[in-house]
Amino acid sequence: MDSEAIKQQKAQVGQEAVQYIEDGMVVGIGSGSTMWYMVEALGKRVHEGLNIVGVPTSKATRKHANELGIPLKTVDEVDRIDLTIDGADQIDEHYQGIKGGGASHLMEKIVATNSTKNMWIVDESKMVTAFNYPVPVEVIPYGSTQLERRLDRLDLQPKLRKNAAGEFVTTDSNNYIIDLYLDPLDDPKELAHILDPLVGVVEHGLFLDMVNTIIVQHATGPEVINVR
Numbered sequence: 001m002d003s004e005a006i007k008q009q010k011a012q013v014g015q016e017a018v019q020y021i022e023d024g025m026v027v028g029i030g031s032g033s034t035m036w037y038m039v040e041a042l043g044k045r046v047h048e049g050l051n052i053v054g055v056p057t058s059k060a061t062r063k064h065a066n067e068l069g070i071p072l073k074t075v076d077e078v079d080r081i082d083l084t085i086d087g088a089d090q091i092d093e094h095y096q097g098i099k100g101g102g103a104s105h106l107m108e109k110i111v112a113t114n115s116t117k118n119m120w121i122v123d124e125s126k127m128v129t130a131f132n133y134p135v136p137v138e139v140i141p142y143g144s145t146q147l148e149r150r151l152d153r154l155d156l157q158p159k160l161r162k163n164a165a166g167e168f169v170t171t172d173s174n175n176y177i178i179d180l181y182l183d184p185l186d187d188p189k190e191l192a193h194i195l196d197p198l199v200g201v202v203e204h205g206l207f208l209d210m211v212n213t214i215i216v217q218h219a220t221g222p223e224v225i226n227v228r
Ligand SMILES: O=C[C@H](O)[C@H](O)[C@H](O)COP(=O)(O)O
Pocket: 030, 031, 032, 033, 034, 035, 086, 087, 088, 089, 098, 099, 100, 101, 102, 103, 104, 105, 108
């Protein structure tokens, strides 16, 4: 559960990020609790006359943005995405990211890789020296227990994600999630190389060499990091 201070930072950075959205843009809209605040702020600006098209990255974001009257298209209906704004679970000192704590990283990564620029917005608790957050891997349900065993044999500390009722969590694409409890994760690129070719893996939550700008919200104000 977020502390009040973290919630406040999420709200602040969500509101801050909207300033980077310009009239006429096609905007990728990420998912999660930080993005919830960004979507609220974007809804207000659209209501005031900002003319944009949003490309949501999850069913939850689509529903929220739709309720606020933000014009939406799917990733396949647009000819470009100028800027995608999204949250992150952790960002390391090389500005690599882990995403998918909310099981949305597959669609988020598809939208991100089709975007001219990517911005992540986070509260300061997300910035770490080395990753210690479970790496989410979206997998095809068929054979997922075998895949979990295989990842275990590779010593990757896998666990199929379940909800409070003990059921497998399903993603918006009707897949399962296997979380890899690696603490610390020393070499995210090496892990990505291990995961990428595995049969049954749809996409992992390592977002490597992908972000252009990060806004980190501190108690004292926002810090803008221009990465590339
Ligand atoms: O699957 C969820 C997304 O990758 C989120 O962007 C990420 O989990 C961060 O979410 P939150 O802002 O709720 O911490």
